[in-house]
Amino acid sequence: MSGARAKPQKAYLLDSNWNYGWEFANLERLQPDGDGLGIRGPLWPGSMLDLPRGPWRIPEYLEAPKLIFDPKRKVQDIYAVDYFLFISEKMKSLFDEFVPNSCEYLLCETEFSNGKPGPKIWLCSVVDSYRKAVDVENSPLIHVTRSGGYMISGGADWCFLPDVLKGAQLFRLVEYAVAIFCDQTFKNLCKEKGIKGTSFQQVGFLQE
Template structure:
């Protein structure tokens, strides 16, 4: 129909399904303070304040040891696992990410083994580092409240209104004000389904006007 308005694109939070079927063999040895895979805020590589760019949200730290994962030999291996603020991905998922969002992530190859002693699957620690600030129209997103520190407090729902002028062509990204989450667009969701990626879960949180 001539003059009809274009339908806005859906924006989703990316999750993994269920619990991961593996455990760390060296969690307490990865970093000097024994805090596992997470970022050291006191040694943060972010050159500016917590809400300023340029910065590298959730850059993979320089671990003392390579993360080693022990997989349950009785459980099927998924293509994606979300742990804290990182993803652990199969070779198949990494290939998709490198093809579809080549500048959005950084990777570290893990050591793996099955619980029965056999060699484990090829798994990559992945961090989404492509980030945007002020990419949400807060005034038109009634379920978002801005805290005194400038971050977002969310009360639920799928009413976020994202700003296309800020996100442009981003398809897999983080928000500086809500860096705990990984966001993607409808195209990324669709390609994961088309490629048969196992273990992904998508929660629609809002839309990106055309």
């Protein structure tokens, strides 16, 4: 119908079930200081709130993460660990097709605890990031800290600004880099593709 407004897209926090079914074989050897997966040094050049580097880029590890899987447990397509994702080849194919510029990857080493070759798993970081993409005045439980980040009170209802996000389907916010957000379309794609292990929490809308 001419003049009809587009229906608002729901926004979600993307997470995964916390029932891994695997463990690290070399977590303490990934970085020289034993920091595990964590970021070493500044998250961004100059300031945490500077773009375009974006948050949580994968460090230059001394060796690839090695995961030991329990052969009695079903392998999921996605695991969330320390602000990163560990994803299957199936999940990576979905990312590559529908959000090709949103992530960076590192192929892991895997095996089952019985010595058999493990599944193909990628360490993934969502690096597509946006600044000032939230209408804070209309998101009453989101507060701006002195450093410019977001502090969340309870179950915040996020009011996103579509003009800033420009159709992003999988993204982070510079001011709240711990979270990974996605839209309803991406959530639907995960269901259609039979992705196992995803968890979605609705947190607001991407357009009004």
